Amino acid sequence: MRTSIATVCLSGTLAEKLRAAADAGFDGVEIFEQDLTVSPHSPEQIRRRAADLGLTLDLFQPFRDFEGVEEAQFEANLRRMEAKFALMNRLGIDTILLCSNVATATIDDDGLFAAQLRRAGELAERYDVRIAYEALAWGRFVNDFEHARRIVDLAGHPRVGTCLDTFHILSRGWSTDAVEEIAGEKIFFVQLADAPQLSMDILSWSRHHRVFPGEGDFDLVKFMRHLARTGYDGPVSLEIFNDSFRKAEVGRTAVDGLRSLRWLEDQTWRALHAAGEGKAAEALELSPLPEVADPEGVDFVEISTGRLGETIKVLHQLGFRLGGYHRSKPQFQVWTQGPVRVVIGDRGPTGAPTGITSLGVRTPDPAAAQARAHLLQARPVPRERAAGEVELHGVYAPDGTEVFFSGLAPETAPAWLAEFGVTDNDLEPAPLITGIDHVNLAQPWQHYDETVLFYTSLMALETHSREEFPSPIGLISNKVMRSANDTVRLLLSVAPEDGEQGDFLAAAYPEHIAITTTDIVAVARRARQRGLAFLPVPENYYDDLQARFDLTPAFLAELRENDLLYDRDADGEFLHFYTGTLGTMFIEVVERRGGFSGWGENNAPVRLAAQYRNVRDAERGIPQ
């Protein structure tokens, strides 16, 4: 698939954008006119630079407010267009994007639109360029891709075709079925954008909230299947107006963008082949990535700490046992309880904050997952390995978390445990703890969308829900991503980094590991006996629980006594408690009764308020 990206997606100067697009591996770019206008480089210099970088210049855009006007105005518009055709000749670009008229059209007449497009086509002929006419979703008279296509047909000029932009089609809720009815050779260009479903005016939605394919809610695979059937063989290009991308580091945005196209290409190839339409994939030159099956649970979590003592104390209080030390890297130790394994990287008595550094995810075919990750330009984690040790491949997630692809060994000890001197015989039964319910990772807001695509494209996770909840330092945004088989659940949280509420932010939103039990009261009692510092739950919370759920006094007393929080939905109940904070993390224990589908989000404000008070009190020197 020929890949392209509009320069408006990227930050920096035009020269910086070109370099980033080339470095990421795009085949070409669309030149967004304003990027050229503000550039000190001449069109000829830009043309040479692109050639040096191996990039084609696929489109010059946008040309606005052309058709549907009186003759005098039209002649002025033609002169304006001719100046741009001359500029395109200097740039060596053969296609211009013409947007349906928004501001100046006064005459609603398809015949006139077509006649004016035909005259534009005659001018284009003289400059050896062609015109791709696109219906903007907010066009004055033309705002529907089928309407634009009819006008192009009516114009009947070989230099006039259409441009399809998925945002303008899908934002209006239109079906993409009719894409198939367009002749491939009349589709002069294709722009792709995804977007979250938002209820707002389309123009603002378009200008600020587009995202790369796979990061939003649009069904782009379906669009691509229809497109493939037309025989279209041109570039598939990203045109994303996004406030964050505009200010993010340009190289990283470009890699994220190319990853989105590779993922979409793979999905489209698979959908076509599954439907017996492999032939349709050929014109677009689609090729697949190595296939990854759904992951099957979290194999281990790794914590790094410069305060080993307090960290292992909490693990012990929760019932974990020390398994052993890594034979070639003795700074690593493993703690286990049933199927839950926590690796600790001991940074010595440095006081470095305790935090989650790595996840091991059980993957049916780690080699394929690694190969796919490589093709998607995920950055590999360098890892030393002594002779005889298990090969473990990992990549950095956008937030810096190391994600490792473990093999499947759900019932017995995975092979890597032997490197810690742990064998199947060492694993005592631990009936209370049954697995990892979820892992919550804090995300920098700049890379939230990138993270979604990372887990979607590398590990086939799906965005399951989104919510936001209040805290003393502002709203926390949260997305739940999970595998289709529900064995891996990640909560990705974005905290307000720019607040003014002091060190709670400097310490970062605390991440956590939630482990599952079948008997939370027993786990809580054991932990209390061993002296665990629970995160305190206010009395007011229990008063409110009582008012909301009409609980029995005995049950309420049990919750109170064990610092348990509670929630309920139509399908079940959820009981949980939190440990105090260790550096930038804590541990949660949860029990699900019945089919409760949440993860305790209704109680998150209670937790955040308590964590905030602890940080603030610590600042004031009040002992915890």
Place this chain on the structure above:
Amino acid sequence: MRTSIATVCLSGTLAEKLRAAADAGFDGVEIFEQDLTVSPHSPEQIRRRAADLGLTLDLFQPFRDFEGVEEAQFEANLRRMEAKFALMNRLGIDTILLCSNVATATIDDDGLFAAQLRRAGELAERYDVRIAYEALAWGRFVNDFEHARRIVDLAGHPRVGTCLDTFHILSRGWSTDAVEEIAGEKIFFVQLADAPQLSMDILSWSRHHRVFPGEGDFDLVKFMRHLARTGYDGPVSLEIFNDSFRKAEVGRTAVDGLRSLRWLEDQTWRALHAAGEGKAAEALELSPLPEVADPEGVDFVEISTGRLGETIKVLHQLGFRLGGYHRSKPQFQVWTQGPVRVVIGDRGPTGAPTGITSLGVRTPDPAAAQARAHLLQARPVPRERAAGEVELHGVYAPDGTEVFFSGLAPETAPAWLAEFGVTDNDLEPAPLITGIDHVNLAQPWQHYDETVLFYTSLMALETHSREEFPSPIGLISNKVMRSANDTVRLLLSVAPEDGEQGDFLAAAYPEHIAITTTDIVAVARRARQRGLAFLPVPENYYDDLQARFDLTPAFLAELRENDLLYDRDADGEFLHFYTGTLGTMFIEVVERRGGFSGWGENNAPVRLAAQYRNVRDAERGIPQ
């Protein structure tokens, strides 16, 4: 006017919110239930704390999803309500906010709503509390304040009244005229919110984008006039859900909130008195602030610099002359050209960046302006004054800029100039420069709304327009505020502080002073002769100008030759140039021909790209 604020408006813990509200001078607060639920303080402790701080607890809120349900569900709802009434008794709060049912109502029957409210009223009687029923704009069956009022009338219970919330009324575009038809004693509570006009779903708009009165687009003065006529004599309370306020420093938000109510009170008092309805102002106990007349131009701009040499060089190149040194503070010097006066604070050869520190605004009655500013809790600028020197009062704007209230002296030298040894005789004619067109100040995003209210309430500026424009580091948001007589124009810009594009951000979005000329070509030529480093304008820009405006070759050559930028609208033309950047600022020279109403926003991207390249090249050691 009795002032109140909902705790949900503020960041931090409940205890911190109470202190901030008291410190700002509010009379009372609304307790937002979740703030209490997550608090470790008991209801009795909160009650005592509020009393100690001199705050009344005016409302407990919200109670949701009550009416319009089957009997069994209703009885459960009554039990839930009774628990909250008991809690209110512990808190000492006598009014609860009941929101119209959003989620659970199944029966659309005003008779049933009224009957269920009456039964709630009977329960309220037992607890000596009362119920303020409010129509949420997205209520299932009741979403209109007049409908809520009819249900309250139908319920006919003395413990059941209504709550008016301006957001729920004005977001639907409804007239507030019918407020007058409600009996004052049936209005149990009033919540005020302003908001910018946005085209998005009302729930998201409400939850994220409310602002304090005077910071948005709603006509709250009109609402207040109708309210005053009802005889309502309860608190007027702020209920603002705003993502920025939730994370901002709590004390500052509280002061901003109280300022908004004081301003609104003043405006309402004036509107009522102007209409001969002074009597209506009495029930609400409205009182006015000292009146300020419109300002009449910028008296001076003060620049602070640790690089005096390069700063005065540019002033000289633009035609300014050194007037003299301040007689008691010789580190200050003044440069003048016609009516434009630039004071320079010389920080010695420290290399401290050059930037705009103060504005002097010509004000008909500086003492009244200062008194008003004091009542609006603006922080005064401390200023030493030797005997015989002019008294000059100033306050800090939210971004830290010092704003001074100068008297009127437009034709002759203002009195303070004499302190620099400048008399009328020293002021040579300077026909080329006629005034200050506008001043552009960078704003931290956290305080953008606060800044708008600051200039609105202290100086009677009005928000004239908003726009945003792209730059290599992201979108810049911009608001133009100006005096009604158009003699003072401020451009307030918010740049993306969180971008990843390096030192352009560390150096901050560059602010500027724009001075007006009647002959920009002459000013540019003189400046070039004197060696001014103009901000370079790319050739591509002129090519595009030609295509857009069809300019004569001679005129285009004149623009090119003088590094001038150009814009045009239906009413006139705009020519301008920029100097290179000095620290965090630069100077612009503008010429308006005809009635052009913009300020060059269409050319801002050209400027920002050039400034970005300069910063980046400087980082790389490329000489400027």
